[in-house]
Each structure stands twice: as C-alpha cells, then as structure tokens.
Amino acid sequence: MKVLVTGSSGFYGSHLIDALLQEKNVEIIGVDNLHRLKDFPIEPFNVVQDKSGLKERFSNLNMDFRDLTAEKIDAYNIDCIIHLASLVSIPESMNKPMEYFELNEIGTFKLCQELLKTKCKPFLIYASSPEVYGNPIYTPMDINHPCRPRSVYAATKLAAEKHCMVLNEWYDYPVAIIRNFNTYGENQSNTYRGYPAVVPEFITRAIKNEEIRIHGNGMQTRDLMYVKDAVGAYVKVMNERKKSHGQIFNIGTGIQTGILELANKIIKISGSSSNIRHEKERAADLEQLEADCSKTEKLLDWKPKYSINQGLEITISWFKKLLE
Numbered sequence: 001m002k003v004l005v006t007g008s009s010g011f012y013g014s015h016l017i018d019a020l021l022q023e024k025n026v027e028i029i030g031v032d033n034l035h036r037l038k039d040f041p042i043e044p045f046n047v048v049q050d051k052s053g054l055k056e057r058f059s060n061l062n063m064d065f066r067d068l069t070a071e072k073i074d075a076y077n078i079d080c081i082i083h084l085a086s087l088v089s090i091p092e093s094m095n096k097p098m099e100y101f102e103l104n105e106i107g108t109f110k111l112c113q114e115l116l117k118t119k120c121k122p123f124l125i126y127a128s129s130p131e132v133y134g135n136p137i138y139t140p141m142d143i144n145h146p147c148r149p150r151s152v153y154a155a156t157k158l159a160a161e162k163h164c165m166v167l168n169e170w171y172d173y174p175v176a177i178i179r180n181f182n183t184y185g186e187n188q189s190n191t192y193r194g195y196p197a198v199v200p201e202f203i204t205r206a207i208k209n210e211e212i213r214i215h216g217n218g219m220q221t222r223d224l225m226y227v228k229d230a231v232g233a234y235v236k237v238m239n240e241r242k243k244s245h246g247q248i249f250n251i252g253t254g255i256q257t258g259i260l261e262l263a264n265k266i267i268k269i270s271g272s273s274s275n276i277r278h279e280k281e282r283a284a285d286l287e288q289l290e291a292d293c294s295k296t297e298k299l300l301d302w303k304p305k306y307s308i309n310q311g312l313e314i315t316i317s318w319f320k321k322l323l324e
Helices: 011-020 045-049 070-075 090-095 097-117 152-171 198-207 227-239 259-270 294-300 308-323
Strands: 002-006 027-032 058-062 080-083 123-128 175-180 212-215 247-251 276-279
Touching: 002 011, 011 027, 011 227, 070 097, 080 097, 080 227, 090 097, 090 152, 097 123, 097 152, 123 152, 123 227, 152 175, 175 227, 198 212, 198 259, 198 308, 212 259, 227 247, 227 294, 247 294, 259 276, 259 308
Parallel strands: 002 027, 002 080, 027 058, 080 123, 123 175, 175 247, 212 276
Antiparallel strands: none
C-alpha cells in the first residue's frame, strides 16, 4: 500500500509516519514544505533513529500540498491520502483569517478537485477538529452534535470537511473524516508561530520554573489525548476502508480535564516551582470539550490506551531532554 501524508513534518505527521512504518507493506510519501522545521526542528522519529531499514519505505516531497496535481498523485499510484496539513491556531486564525481560509479551506478544496481527476482514486482521510462543534449543547459530543464554529479556524475546518464529503455524496468517492480532540505528545511545537498549544506551553514553562498563564478561571475543560493513541486511530481507519467509507469519526478519551487541573498536573509531574497567573479569558475559547467515541469504538474497535498522567509523564520527559 502506498500512503501519501500531507503535513508529514508536523506534530501529527511525524507520529503518523512512525506508526505507518510499523505496518507491513506500507510505503509512505510525505508532502510538506518543511516550514515548520524552521520553527521547531524535529524530524519523524523512525526516519532519524531507524537502524532496521524502515526508512527506506519513507520519502518526503518538499512541496506545498496545494501544488499536488492528479498527475503527481497518479505517478506515485497512491492508495490512501491522509490530509493533515493545516494551520491550527485559534487565536492566530482571528488575526490572520485570509491565511487560514486560503490554506485550510481553499487548499483542501483544490486537493479534492484534483483527486476527482486521478486514475488511482486514493482513499482520502481528512483530519478535522472538535472546534467545528463550538460550545457544547450536550456532552459528551457525538458526531451528530450541531456544528456552530466560533473561530475562523473552526469555520475553515468545517468547510473543508464539507468539500471532502461532497466527493463522497456526489461521486461516491472514498472519504473519511476524523475529528481529533485535543492531542499532545512529543514533537509538539512549544513556539508554534507564536501561538503554542496549551500542553507544550505549560510544560515548557514548568520545566523552566516560569509563570504559567491561564486565560480565565481555568475551569474550561478539554479532552486530552496522547498522540500515539490518536495516530493509531488513523491507521485503523486506513486499514478498514470499507467500514470507514463516507464516515465521520470522533477520537478522544471521553474524559474532561480542566485547564487549571492540567497546569497543576504538569507542575507536579515535572517537579516545577512555577506559579499560576490568571489572565483575561479569550472570546473564542470553548467552555467544554468531551468526545463521544462510541461509533469509533464500535466500527473500528479503537480505544485510547494512555491515561492523561501516563501521556504527560512521557511528554514531560521528552521536553526535559529537548530543553537541556
């Protein structure tokens, strides 16, 4: 099987490639403009550390996914495309809305239109976000929860989902959508374009014994999933193409963790002396996130294996080595 991964040098991409290399008879073509490596210069783990010939099954095309054409995809005879490439910061999306619109939505639309022209017709797996749901009407949030995006980022992800599903609804093209709830782990940027995600930011500050800043009272919650659990779901979807065709899946733990609780966990696990400071809440921040993954569990037999404490211990240990 030949799998093309967009965003291959990113946080998700590096772990997904690592997971795909453990699969037998899978050849991986990464597509990434490597812009992220200027910000956070880490490469996929097995590609760097491999001593058993695995890396011979991985190659990276240094290009923007928006430049993929049907001819290029057919030239590699791709069986599956996992589309991870995306801008992912909620606050940045409010400051740079056109950049998010052009890459996340228009870029995905262009990719979809090229896929229609291919001869090999690769299975498309699109990485979406629970941000498409907006503030919850009920929790846990299943895939039928109304979508009421509150940020430009969320709106672009929902629109991109729709463009992907049009392929399926109109042309019966093989598509699956995965809504990843908040994911953390090794190789996640602690500087992302000036807008780092909460876990790597808290961990970095804790290791340096710096003040940890929380927007609002810290009672807002997130469903925090360790990245190796997350990429395992992508491999499941890829391997269960018939079951996944035309489906939308949630992946998460089904457990809410408060932001203040998260900060205290990180301080404790890292042995930090950091203090916590509360700042003004952000308008686009969601109050709660909790995934209902019952459909994913039933159809794909997927469940997360790592607890929040286990995942944080691994991640903190990795960041300590990085920051030495």
